[in-house]
Amino acid sequence: MVRVSCSIAVIAMIKIKNLSKSFFTPQKIHVLDDISLSVKDGEFVTIFGPNGCGKTTMLYILAGVEKPTGGHVLINGRRVEDSRAGFIFQNYNDTLLPWRTVQGNIEFALEARGMAKAERKKISEDLLSKFGLHDFRDKYPYNLSGGMKQMAAIIRTLAYDPEFFLMDEPFGSLDYINRLKMGEEIQRIWMETGKTVIFVSHDIDEAIFLADRVVVLSNRPAKIKEIVKVGLPRPRKFDMLNSSKFISTRKKVLKIFKSETYEID
Secondary structure, three states: OOOOOOOOOOOOOEEEEEEEEEEEOOOEEEEEEEEEEEEOOOOEEEEEOOOOOOHHHHHHHHHOOOOOOEEEEEEOOEEHHHOOEEEEOOOHHHOOOOOOOHHHHHHHHHHOOOOOHHHHHHHHHHHHHHOOOHHHOOOOHHHOOHHHHHHHHHHHHHHOOOOEEEEEOOOOOOOHHHHHHHHHHHHHHHHHHOOEEEEEEOOHHHHHHHOOEEEEEOOOOEOEEEEEEOOOOOOOOHHHHHOHHHHHHHHHHHHHHOOOOOOOO
16 A cells, blocks of 8 residues: 655645746746745645636646746755655546556556556555545546546556645536535545645635635735635535535635735636
8 A cells, every 4th residue: 555654744844935936928927926835744725816826837836847936945845856746637638548547547657656567556456445446447537427537637646655735726627516526535535645735726615625724815926815724623524615614714715815806817
């Protein structure tokens, strides 16, 4: 089985300091402006903000795909390039290999690490059983529902055993009911693995339901407007959306979000 580490770090697991990012295309587009944020080991943080404000760009910097224009990021005190992030994208069709079965897709991540075939098979079957896809291990992605495809993509990332997860609106292409189901599933996976998660969402209820803290960003160039601590008990169920505590937290986040005029892009 994949090794799980739930130890408490002395320093922040993820430390973002004075992060800025601009693109030159050829005009200068200033996307992120002086963002500082510390995320504890095992914490679930959601990033909530308007379209086009730089949420995905921030994840790309944390994954080492993009370089910041200013500031820096440390993962467990090390450079981003020396860490191992697990990235879950919005469109699972861009990540699952259509010519491989579900099990083959999961083992692909392990092949990249040079793992022996027998060990790959054991880890993939353990994960498939644990997260409810074992009966579909020989199916191809086109045989699966949207929710099952996204779960397969998540399991494949788990098999890679990343230090932390970056999730970019991973339920954005699912219908409402499947979004609710996947929200509960991702919470369960997070609680079982103890992994640190930074989750981008444009859905206010989803952002609050999943998070320990919600980071509310301004319009581009994005600054942190406020960080809201979510005090709901865990595990969470979606009937909590009607609770007075959830509603009061939602009003607070929405007030912060609406406190300036946003451009539509």
